[in-house]
Amino acid sequence: MTKSDTKHPVKAVSKKELHSREELQKQLEFQKEAVVHINSLYNYALHLTMNPDDAEDLVQETYLKAYRFFNSFERGTNCKAWLFKILKNNYINSFRKNSKEPGKVDYDLIKDFYHSIKDTRTDTTEAEADYFHTLMHEEVYMALQSLPEEFREVIQLCDIEGFTYEEIANMVESPIGTVRSRLYRGRKLLRAQLENYAKKFGFNTETE
Amino acid sequence: MSVAIDGELTLKEEQMFLLHLSECEVCRIEYEDAKKTKMIIREKIVRFKAPPSLVSTIMQLSNIDTKETEDTLL
Numbered sequence: 418m419t420k421s422d423t424k425h426p427v428k429a430v431s432k433k434e435l436h437s438r439e440e441l442q443k444q445l446e447f448q449k450e451a452v453v454h455i456n457s458l459y460n461y462a463l464h465l466t467m468n469p470d471d472a473e474d475l476v477q478e479t480y481l482k483a484y485r486f487f488n489s490f491e492r493g494t495n496c497k498a499w500l501f502k503i504l505k506n507n508y509i510n511s512f513r514k515n516s517k518e519p520g521k522v523d524y525d526l527i528k529d530f531y532h533s534i535k536d537t538r539t540d541t542t543e544a545e546a547d548y549f550h551t552l553m554h555e556e557v558y559m560a561l562q563s564l565p566e567e568f569r570e571v572i573q574l575c576d577i578e579g580f581t582y583e584e585i586a587n588m589v590e591s592p593i594g595t596v597r598s599r600l601y602r603g604r605k606l607l608r609a610q611l612e613n614y615a616k617k618f619g620f621n622t623e624t625e
Numbered sequence: 626m627s628v629a630i631d632g633e634l635t636l637k638e639e640q641m642f643l644l645h646l647s648e649c650e651v652c653r654i655e656y657e658d659a660k661k662t663k664m665i666i667r668e669k670i671v672r673f674k675a676p677p678s679l680v681s682t683i684m685q686l687s688n689i690d691t692k693e694t695e696d697t698l699l
């Protein structure tokens with residue numbers, strides 16, 4: 418082997434060049450397909466970890482893994498959904514162990530977290546004018562966070578990230594029927610929460 | 626109801642659903658409420674931007690990887 422390498426150094430170089438050209442192509446495709454979803458992934462990671470440092474770690478780990486297995490990504494399918502699945506798996510494997518007990522909501526923690534990160538928020542377009550219009554962003558955020566995780570998760574994936582039922586079912590590893598009923602029940606809970614907030618602030622909650 | 630809100634009905638199902646709404650006030654109210662709830666979540670949930678440092682780390686990820694592969698080849 419060494420013998421032939423020294424005899425044909427030109428061949429060895431061209432092989433390397435070919436390899437790096439392939440690698441470069443992979444890089445470009447990866448940036449075009451995967452890196453464009455970084456804000457969505459970061460938001461998802463924030464919701465899961467409730468901690469900016471952990472969220473960064475989680476996103477970084479996700480992209481490392483995604484790049485390594487990019488060849489197994491089925492071209493033409495939703496790359497964002499593929500990345501979310503990787504992130505979720507990473508989260509389950511390395512983060513959830515250390516986090517708080519499921520079902521327990523620490524409102525102070527959520528509030529602190531929300532305020533600590535609010536400054537960097539992007540612009541949001543205002544909803545059409547009705548009584549909910551006056552609800553603060555914070556209240557909606559708290560209402561969503563107060564839902565049991567299985568409901569919050571599907572609402573997030575559907576309403577905020579815009580995934581289809583099929584993609585969500587694949588991500589949470591449940592049948593589509595389960596996704597559908599969680600969405601329905603989750604939204605009912607959320608709606609009740611929001612009405613509580615509306616009442617608390619003295620708004621009229623009757624639908625006219 | 627969720628299926629209708631999320632645009633997951635087939636064309637035929639949607640036609641039937643709309644027909645039903647035009648006849649049933651209870652469902653119409655529920656439909657409007659559900660639509661409103663979805664809109665609130667969409668509009669009111671604050672979206673954060675990934676920190677620039679994280680973005681540049683990710684952009685460099687692939688470059689580092691290439692370097693490593695080249696090193697092992699050499």
